Amino acid sequence: MLSHPTSQTLNALGLGGMAKALEEQRAMQGIEELCFEERLALLIDREKLHRMNRRLTTRLKKAKLRHAACFEDIDLHSPRGLDKTLVMSLGSCSWVGKGYNVLITGATGVGKSFLACALAHKACLEGFDALYMRLPRLMEDLLIAKADGRYGKLMRSFAKTPLLVIDDWGLTPMTPATCRELLELLEDRHGRHSTIVTSQLPVAAWHEYLADATVADAILDRLVHNAYQLNLKGESMRKMKSIIDPN
Numbered sequence: 290m291l292s293h294p295t296s297q298t299l300n301a302l303g304l305g306g307m308a309k310a311l312e313e314q315r316a317m318q319g320i321e322e323l324c325f326e327e328r329l330a331l332l333i334d335r336e337k338l339h340r341m342n343r344r345l346t347t348r349l350k351k352a353k354l355r356h357a358a359c360f361e362d363i364d365l366h367s368p369r370g371l372d373k374t375l376v377m378s379l380g381s382c383s384w385v386g387k388g389y390n391v392l393i394t395g396a397t398g399v400g401k402s403f404l405a406c407a408l409a410h411k412a413c414l415e416g417f418d419a420l421y422m423r424l425p426r427l428m429e430d431l432l433i434a435k436a437d438g439r440y441g442k443l444m445r446s447f448a449k450t451p452l453l454v455i456d457d458w459g460l461t462p463m464t465p466a467t468c469r470e471l472l473e474l475l476e477d478r479h480g481r482h483s484t485i486v487t488s489q490l491p492v493a494a495w496h497e498y499l500a501d502a503t504v505a506d507a508i509l510d511r512l513v514h515n516a517y518q519l520n521l522k523g524e525s526m527r528k529m530k531s532i533i534d535p536n
């Protein structure tokens with residue numbers, strides 16, 4: 290079907306949602322029973338929805354979440370020591386962007402990254418920008434940016450992200466220099482933006498993990514005191530999945 294000149298004009302004006310809805314209305318039987326304002330309202334609603342969906346798609350793409358996990362996919366029933374009330378209240382996202390953090394710890398495969406991504410996905414749905422990074426990759430990116438003059442810009446972009454997910458904390462050794470960079474990043478975010486950290490190490494072992502004792506104090510002061518903590522227990526989900534589906 291050839292598109293109507295008005296639809297073409299709407300598309301040219303960047304009103305793709307309205308254009309599509311207009312084409313649908315033209316093909317719809319009985320549409321003329323609606324008055325002008327009712328039809329116009331439907332077109333405007335459609336454009337609003339179209340824009341919201343486009344913004345969400347862009348936000349999720351930029352967040353680079355490792356798992357395609359939704360908040361509703363979080364398994365609250367397996368015996369993993371998950372505090373259901375806390376998880377449900379985190380789903381409101383009222384903590385995001387206020388400087389509150391979430392620290393998720395537990396053994397390998399227990400579902401820490403999945404949970405972090407599900408919370409970040411919910412934050413994206415609620416309109417917050419998010420970014421997922423593994424700590425080793427975050428430190429490597431900062432190192433490369435230092436060498437090619439992008440350090441300040443990269444640091445600013447990490448610093449202003451409303452929700453930063455730092456996965457795999459404690460997996461690779463930190464040097465005093467990387468600890469200082471991490472402190473700089475967390476200092477810029479402190480009290481303003483939220484961070485989710487996932488780690489196989491219990492929070493009590495983080496001080497020892499960070500190479501410089503004084504910097505470690507400062508890092509933990511910014512990260513832990515204003516944080517909700519979730520300690521996952523039980524079997525590795527990776528192992529359980531491979532038992533259910535060995536292929």
Ligand SMILES: Nc1ncnc2c1ncn2[C@@H]1O[C@H](COP(=O)(O)OP(=O)(O)OP(=O)(O)O)[C@@H](O)[C@H]1O
Pocket residue numbers: 356362363364395396397398399400401402403404457487489526527530
């Ligand atoms: N609620 C869930 N529903 C379905 N699959 C899940 C769920 N939680 C975790 N998984 C799956 O279990 C596997 C391990 O999860 P995840 O990567 O989150 O574990 P992890 O604790 O972060 O592991 P590691 O410490 O090794 O990085 C993944 O394949 C993930 O998709």
